[in-house]
Amino acid sequence: MRGSxxxxxxxxxxxxxxxxxxxGIVKSSIELLKLLNVNVKLPTSLLCCSRPLERIGxxxxxxxxxxxxxxxTKLMGNPDEVVVVCNGCYLALRxxxxxxxxxxxxxxxxxxxxxxxxxxxxxxxxxEKAKVKMDKLKVAVHVGCHxxxxxxxxxxxxxxxxxxxxxxxLAFNANVVDxxxxxxxxxxxxxxxFRDVTSSIPRRKLESIMExxxxxxxxxxxxCLRTFNRVQQRLKKLKEIxxxxxxxxxxxxxxxxxxxxxxxxxxxxxxxxxxxxxxxxRLLSS
Amino acid sequence: MATIDKLSSEPNKxxxxxxxxxxxxVSRATKRFNPRLLIYAAKKGLITESEDIWLCLNCHIxxxxxxxxxxxxxxxxxxxxxxxxxxxxxxxxxxYSSFVRALLNSGVIAFVTSSRVEDFKSESGLNxxxxxEPLKSELHEFLKKMNLEVRLREVMGIERE
Numbered sequence: 001m002r003g004s005x006x007x008x009x010x011x012x013x014x015x016x017x018x019x020x021x022x023x024g025i026v027k028s029s030i031e032l033l034k035l036l037n038v039n040v041k042l043p044t045s046l047l048c049c050s051r052p053l054e055r056i057g058x059x060x061x062x063x064x065x066x067x068x069x070x071x072x073t074k075l076m077g078n079p080d081e082v083v084v085v086c087n088g089c090y091l092a093l094r095x096x097x098x099x100x101x102x103x104x105x106x107x108x109x110x111x112x113x114x115x116x117x118x119x120x121x122x123x124x125x126x127x128e129k130a131k132v133k134m135d136k137l138k139v140a141v142h143v144g145c146h147x148x149x150x151x152x153x154x155x156x157x158x159x160x161x162x163x164x165x166x167x168x169x170l171a172f173n174a175n176v177v178d179x180x181x182x183x184x185x186x187x188x189x190x191x192x193x194f195r196d197v198t199s200s201i202p203r204r205k206l207e208s209i210m211e212x213x214x215x216x217x218x219x220x221x222x223x224c225l226r227t228f229n230r231v232q233q234r235l236k237k238l239k240e241i242x243x244x245x246x247x248x249x250x251x252x253x254x255x256x257x258x259x260x261x262x263x264x265x266x267x268x269x270x271x272x273x274x275x276x277x278x279x280x281x282r283l284l285s286s
Numbered sequence: 287m288a289t290i291d292k293l294s295s296e297p298n299k300x301x302x303x304x305x306x307x308x309x310x311x312v313s314r315a316t317k318r319f320n321p322r323l324l325i326y327a328a329k330k331g332l333i334t335e336s337e338d339i340w341l342c343l344n345c346h347i348x349x350x351x352x353x354x355x356x357x358x359x360x361x362x363x364x365x366x367x368x369x370x371x372x373x374x375x376x377x378x379x380x381x382y383s384s385f386v387r388a389l390l391n392s393g394v395i396a397f398v399t400s401s402r403v404e405d406f407k408s409e410s411g412l413n414x415x416x417x418x419e420p421l422k423s424e425l426h427e428f429l430k431k432m433n434l435e436v437r438l439r440e441v442m443g444i445e446r447e
Binding site: 012014016017019021022023024026027042043044045046047048050052053054056057058059060062063067070074075145146148149150183184185187189190191192193195197198200201204262264267269270 | 289311312314315318340341343344345346347349350361363365366367369370377378380381384385386389392394395396397398399400402403406407409410412414415416417421424425428429432434437438439441442
């Protein structure tokens with residue numbers, strides 16, 4: 001799939017956080033893949049990619065890879081292509097699927113792509129079908145460390161020097177705002193007992209986004225999305241901020257641009273507070 | 287990410303320039319965290335003695351900035367694994383054992399906790415089943431072959447259920 005627009009079949013691996021916390025990401029991704037003439041299948045059962053356990057140190061890379069092989073061979077039917085919607089799943093599955101010596105042992109044939117890559121390759125086709133004007137929307141993009149730095153994703157820099165999310169946002173005529181903390185971590189992987197020591201990391205990032213005047217944060221990682229939501233909710237509760245900057249996954253952003261239902265397809269009501277959602281709808285319909 | 291053997295030569299590649307520390311988000315948040323010094327500790331075989339290994343976000347920006355591509359995040363993760371093997375960090379058990387239990391028992395670590403999410407999933411045809419028999423037994427056999435089930439139970443101190 002990488003670099004091509006061929007019609008084919010993929011298995012969409014939804015991941016635990018997106019499926020069980022923000023299912024609108026999964027629904028939007030399915031609809032977009034259909035619009036790109038890709039047949040979509042889902043795994044027969046859900047098994048975690050196990051990356052959250054690996055980053056704590058509970059298990060090693062070899063274990064994460066073993067679970068990836070089980071996932072791909074037993075629960076996905078050993079397909080040609082696996083598409084993920086999460087940077088953590090991307091790291092776990094892509095690394096395992098690219099370990100050639102093990103591929104041979106297990107008889108794997110799958111490649112792994114991120115949905116953002118497929119959207120990026122198909123962005124002009126998709127943008128031609130756009131029904132909602134995004135030109136009044138100011139977008140702060142956050143690609144995420146486990147695409148930017150490890151593993152290095154395929155579209156860290158596009159043909160005009162823009163990153164994968166910037167390229168997509170620009171294709172739909174949204175305004176991409178720059179901000180000082182653009183390349184820093186969301187802070188979602190802080191170990192829990194050091195939360196007090198490191199809480200300034202997501203806070204600094206969010207302050208930088210707010211200063212930029214962005215209406216939304218655009219990300220490609222449900223884990224980063226969850227961090228931005230949780231930290232803002234905490235700050236709002238403490239009355240340190242008045243409103244939350246809604247965070248959208250790239251699949252949701254494009255689904256909305258294509259006129260798909262922001263609630264029934266993108267499921268924004270499950271992640272954006274009512275007032276902020278109303279503000280966003282007004283911005284997109286004006 | 288590299289295997290343990292491949293990692294043993296990593297600390298000696300470090301030139302102590304500090305590019306890692308200058309790029310690190312945690313080092314900006316707290317002066318106590320310094321990846322450059324952690325690599326120095328790794329050179330001296332002392333990295334597992336530092337509590338600071340638990341502050342790393344594992345974001346890998348240090349490796350992206352390192353002129354010698356030292357696998358700093360991997361060294362820190364390896365140190366965490368060693369500490370856990372000797373049961374040297376109780377807080378992992380305290381904070382993360384529920385994740386391991388969830389993975390062993392149901393295959394996932396993040397669950398639906400809202401009826402609105404449940405309804406959305408049902409209406410959207412997204413009710414992918416949790417791991418059930420016979421696949422669950424097959425997974426456990428597979429984990430045993432990889433010595434993973436033993437590791438998860440031993441490292442986390444989880445009794446067989």
